[in-house]
Amino acid sequence: MSETQQCTLPMYDGAKLRTASIRLRIVRRFSQFIMLALLGQWWFYGIFRCPFLVPYVSCQNCPVITCHGRIVTMFWGFWLLLPVSALLFGRALCGWGCPGGLLNQMIGMMAPFKLRVRNTFTRLAPSGKYLGLAVALFCYYILAQPRVDVPIRIGEFFPSVLLTFEHANLEWLVRTFFVLAFLGLGLIAANAWCRFACPGGGLLELLRHLSLFRFYKTSKCNDCNQCLDICPMGTRPNEANCTSCGDCREVCPSDAIVFGRRK
C-alpha cells in the first residue's frame, strides 16, 4: 500500500505539471498568434520593404504609407512597450510575442541540429547578437540611418517587394540577405537568428538581468540538463538566450524550475 502511494504520488504530480505546462504552451502559442496578427505586417514590411538601413526605428519618417508601423503608429506603442516588457519579464517578448521568433521556432522544429549542447561554439555564438546590436547602433547613430532603397510608398505587397529588391542599394541588399540567410540557416541550426544574430534579442538580453520576473532554477537543480534537451533556444532557465517560454518546466525531474521574482 505504502509502495503504491510512493509510486502514485510523484506520477500524479508529474501529470499535474504536464497539464500545467501544456496549458502554458497553449497560452504562449495563442499569445504568439495574437502578436503575429498585430505586428506581423509591420515585421514583414521591416524586412522586405523598409527603405532604411535599420528597420522598425524610423517609421515616423518613412514614406511607405501602407506599412502598419506608419499607419497605426504601432511604432510608438511598440518602442514604449519594449523596455517595460524587458524590465518585467526579460526576453519574454522573444518567446511570447515576436512574430520573427514564432517563425524561427516553427522553422527550427524542422532543423536537424538543435544545438542543445554546451560547448565552446554554443557558449560564444550567442555573442553574435551583441555584434548585431553594435552594427545596428553604428548604422543608426554613426551612419545617420541612411535610406538605402527606393521606398515603394504604396502598392500590392509582393509586386512591391520585387520592386524594392530591384531598386535597392548594396547596403540594403547586404542587410536583407544577411537576415534571410540566418532565417535559412534556421532550417539547419534551430533558431539561428534569434540565438546568434538578432539585434533586438541582444538588447533584451542585456536588460534581461534586470527583469523582475523570470523562470529560474532553484537549489533543487541537479544539473541533469533535461531542460537543455527540450529548450528551442538551446539554453537553461535564466541563462543566456532564455526567453522565459516555460517549455522546460514539465521535464524537470526535480521540479526545480519555477517562475517568479528571483531573490
Added chain:
Amino acid sequence: MDSNPQNTVRRTFLKSALATAVVAALPSGSGRANTFSRDSLRVWSCGGLAEAFMPANDRYEQQHGIKISYTGAFAAALGKSLLGSATTEIFGGRVLDLAKKLKSSGKMLYYKPLCFTSYVMVTPLANPVGIEKITDLARPGVRVILAPEASPPGGQAVQVLLKKAGILDSATKNCVLSGSCVQRTMDDIISGRGDVSIVELRLTRMAAFAGKTTVIPIPEEFFPPPPLTFTIGVMKDAVDRALADHYLQYITSEEGQAFFAAAGFIPAISDKGRELVKKLGVKDV
C-alpha cells in the same frame, strides 16, 4: 391584340419607365464594370502623387466598380523598371522627358498633362526670424535646413532653385541640417531645429504636416522646370484599352483633378495649369 393606340402608348410608357427604374436601381459600379472586359486596372505613379491618387482611385472604384491596383514610388525608378521588363497599364510620372522616353520606346501609347508641382518656403508656425522672401535664406544667422541628398526632386531641384535665386553659396553656409529626406526636413522645421527650408507645396498638405508650418510662396521664375511636370499615359500593356482610356479621362476631368488640387498640385486643366502646359511644352507628339 389591343388595337387602341392610347393603350399602346400607355404600355410603351410603362415599359420604358420600368426599364429606366431597373437601370437606375442597379449599382452604378456594376453597371459600368459590365461595359469593360476587365474589372481591374494597374496604375503606377510617382510616389509624390500618392496622396492625390489614393482618394481619386477610391472614388473611381466606388463609381465604376473597377478595382485599381495602385503603386506609387519614385518615378525615375518606376520608369527604369518600365523601360526594362516591368509592365503596368497606366503610368503617371514626373518629368516630361520620362513620358517622352516611354512613348518613343513604344512602352507608352500616349500621354496627357496631369498636374504641376510648386516650391514654397516653410518656417516654424510663428516664423520666428521673419522670413518673407527667398533672399532671406542668405541672411546671416538664419538657420536653413536642406536635404541635398533626398531623392529627386527634393534635393537637387532645391539646389538649382537657390542657384537661380543667386543665393546658393550663402544659403548653404547657413545650412544647419543637411539631410536625405524631405519628410525629415518637415519634422525638423516643425520642431524648430531650423528657421526655414524649401519644399514642394504638396508636403505641407500631407496629413502629418498640414497646418504645422508657415508657408511662404516662392516666385515661379526660380523654379527648375524639369521636375515641375507630371504626365499620365496609357501603356501598351493596357489589357482593356477602353478601360484605360476611361480611367485617364476621369483623372484628367474636373472631378479627378480636384484631388490633385487638394493635395497641393496645380491641376493641368486649371488656368495656371494651362499656362504651364504651354510654357513647358507638355504635349504628346
